[in-house]
Amino acid sequence: MSEVLSVESLVAQLRNGAVIVDGISFAIRQSETFALLGESGCGKSMTALSLLRLMPDGVALTSGSVRLQGDELLHLTEAEMCRVRGGCMAMIFQEPGLSLNPVLTVGQQIGEVLALHDRLAGTAVQARIVELLQQVGIPDPERRAGEYPFQLSGGMKQRVMVAMALAGEPQLLIADEPTTALDVTIQAQVLQLLRDTQASSGMAILLITHDLGVVAEMAHQVAVMYAGQIVERASRPQLFSQPLHPYTQKLFAALPDARRDGAPLEAIPGSVPALNAMPTGCRFAPRCDRAWELCRAEAPEWTELEGRGVRCHLYSESVVDHLQSLAEKSAPAPNDSPPASRDELLHVRNLKVHFPIRQGILQRTVGHVRAVDGVSLEIATGRTLALVGESGCGKTTAGKAMLQLTAPTAGTVRFCGNELIGLSAQKLREHRAGMQMVFQDPYASLNPRMRVAEILDEGMAALGVGGDGASRQGLMDALLEKVGLSAAAKWRYPHEFSGGQRQRIAIARALAVNPKLLICDEPTSALDVSVQAQILNLLKSLQQELGLSYLFITHNLAVVEYLAHDVCVMYLGRIVERGATAKVLGSPRHPYTQALLSAVPRVDGSGREFVHLIGEMPSPANPPHGCHFHPRCPQVMPLCRERYPDETVLDGGQRVHCHLYAGSLSR
Incomplete structure (x- = not known):
């Protein structure tokens, strides 16, 4: 396969000299999916924007090379880059709701791409718009072309973004977290669409994600990114069978899995370093439990090992000796928690x-x-x-x-x-x-004008918990320590914390009463x-x-x-x-549950055969007659359209509303 994209030693930095993308090198071949994996703040999205030369103000490409089909992009004028963007190279952004123009119809936005890159006009444009919407699986494409983004569901908006990206028939598609905000069923449909398009056109894909399950399902090659650098690069089978870098190993160890039997997940302490506070040696050393003096004093060089590469001192010498130690994993801690009360x-x-x-x-x-x-x-x-x-x-x-x-x-x-x-x-x-609630977005649910101490005190004072102010201060200190924050954190504002720390504050607020x-x-x-x-x-x-x-x-x-007893x-x-989690997830009975589970990407590749659901969820203002799921059910029967099924109790206490099990013991 020919090479579509080649990136060599790419560097992007701020005007103050802080480096955002530091010496990135990789290549993507035709019909290949290359995944860029890592935590938020590692520089993945900035790498993608650098390839398209769409960096925000204050960020500049200072060195390196980006070749698309052999042409150097960094030497092109802005007018020439406009022809490349959307034509030779297109991008699907993370949040379609923010990327689509709210005052233009879906058809107008796709038509702009066609007019610029395909030179189509008149009826040919309209026909091509309908064809693209049909290709990405949007029902009734003629009507949807005349609708605005707010009239579409999240899954449909993401498909429109895919249609816009495919309109210019690009050789390279950059997909930046294309399924992060989607349900598993819509996620599976979007990923299948990308695979089908790639198979038919030979398009290369740069997939940016932090979801290891999506990587396992989609990628041919994987690069793990940390603090602006690629720290490991390998084929998907190599990476998933034996990750080498300690950071990659910890990402895998952090995945929730029922087989851990209640043992704690291996969380990575700390966070990605700030641009103005990069460690002197290895950038991962402050969070690595295998770091020693050399890691803190000297940055590791890139080491090639049997078709893969890693940036770690563990592999700079005596590689074979270290491989064995990396493969050894500590046994999970026993779950000594007492049996829960059934009151x-x-x-x-x-x-x-x-x-x-x-x-x-x-x-x-x-x-x-x-x-x-x-x-x-x-x-x-x-x-x-x-x-x-x-x-x-x-x-x-x-x-x-x-x-x-x-x-x-x-x-x-x-x-x-x-x-x-x-x-x-x-x-x-x-x-x-x-009874207290922990909301989905801690930044939106925490008052930005109040310090943490005021946020915690508000609920305690309102419900008369903790006595006087001095006593409540002591309770706050103990509470913050319990959720993994220092007592001094109570004098800071929510915007001074990371996303995970803000969620800990939200949990502390709920626990305060x-x-x-x-x-x-x-x-x-x-x-x-x-x-x-x-x-x-x-x-x-x-x-x-x-x-x-x-x-x-x-x-x-x-x-x-991993977490639930029942579901x-x-x-x-x-x-x-x-029913019990092990029963429902291990042996799902309802066709909807089976479809949900089939759509979940699995790191170990043990996922079920994907069950494709037809259409979107009906409106709760006008639910279908009979079983609400029957318009999308692959096992629908005439009875399903006539009446809603009663609850049926199956072996092991599993309960299901489905006519397929009407012969079992019902209540």
């Missing part, structure tokens, strides 16, 4: 949250959005129940309704034996301390795998120490597999399958 803490029955749809001058109610439509579940003391499903299925609304942050329409919510629905504000305040139940809404979805491991370790240790119960709302099934699978406002 029921939270009891929810037939919970409904219906939002009215109002129209006209008089705002008459013409219908309802059935966001939560009859949810029932139980959580015992010291247990974790995971609530999983695609975005829009009602998970977060259900969690807020249990806390009475959103008013339920019907149902019962009993906490510690007390009914919460219908209580006055004063009576509800008496129970508020027992001594709750029994935490409702965690996607608390790790925006975090790197290493920071995710720190938060999961913290939640597990707090549960063992304090006997906490968790309702864990997520779409990350790997996290569910409920939700679709369009209703729970379709529930």
Whole structure:
């Protein structure tokens, strides 16, 4: 295969001299996917922008070479680069909602690319737009071409971005975290689309991600990046069978896995160094438990080893001796936590949250959005129940309704034996301390104008926890130490912390009022795998120490597999399958659960055959008659269109709403 892109010793730096991209070298061949892997802040996205010469103000390329099909891009004028961007080389950005123009229709935005690079006009443009939208799997492409980005779901917006990137028929596609914010089902569809396009056109792909599962599924070659440098480069089989660099090993060790049997994940201490505070020697040395004096004094050279490369002093001499030591891994710590109590803490029955749809001058109610439509579940003391499903299925609304942050329409919510629905504000305040919520985005949920001490004190003072101010200060210090932060951190503002540290502050705020139940809404979805491991370790240790119960709302099934005791699978406002985590994830019965699990990329390559779901989730304002899942179900029967299935109890206590199991013992 011919070489599409060749990058040699590329350096990008700020005007003050701080280096962002430091001597990056790699090559991508035709029909090959090259993955750039690493934590946030490692320089992955800046490397991609450097290739396109789209660096922000204050950043300049100071040396190196970027050749596309043999042509040196760094010598081209800006007018010549405009013809390269979108034509020879295109990019899918991480957040399609921010990358698409909100005042132009989908068709207009794709048409701009076609007019610039393909010189099409008139009806030929419209035909090509429809063809591209159809190619990326968007239903009813003629209508969607005339719609604006806000009228599309997240998955559809990402597909539009793919269509725009493919419009110029590029030889190289740069995909910057193309599936980070997507559900696993939409993620699987986008990744399959990229593979199909690559197979038909021979396009090369530069995939930027921190998801090892996506890398395992997509990549041919992988480069691991840290603090502006590539620290390891290998083929996918080489990297996944035997990672060499300590940083790569720790990324793999941080992945949640049920086989760890409750043992803590191997989190990486600290964070990626700031640009103005790079260590003198190896940049990973301050976080590496294998570093010695040489690592702190001298930067390691790049070492080639049997078709792969690594930047580490462990391989500078006596390589063979060190390979054996790297392969040895410490045995996981035994799970000595006492068995959790099975006393029921939270009891929810037939919970409904219906939002009215109002129209006209008089705002008459013409219908309802059935966001939560009859949810029932139980959580015992010291247990974790995971609530999983695609975005829009009602998970977060259900969690807020249990806390009475959103008013339920019907149902019962009993906490510690007390009914919460219908209580006055004063009576509800008496129970508020027992149930707290950790939100998905800690930066949005923490007041940016308040110091950490004020954030913690606010809830404690409101609920009368901790006595006077001096006593509360002492409790805050102990609480911050418990979540892995220093007591001095309480005098800082949220913007002075990393994402993982802000999530620890959010957890500390929830714990400040001594709750029994935490409702965690996607608390790790925006975090790197290493920071995710720190938060999961913290939640597990707090549960063992304090006997906490968790309702864990997520779409990350790997996290569910590691953390949760029980799981409920939700679709369009209703729970379709529930049971012990090992049962539901090991032997899913509902077709929707099977589709969710089949879409999860697996690092070990043991994923099920992908089950393709037709179309998008229906609107909760107009759910399908009969089983809500039947329009997308690959095993649909005539009965599914007529009535909603009753709950069926299967062996091992697994419960499922599906007509396929109507012959089993039902309740």
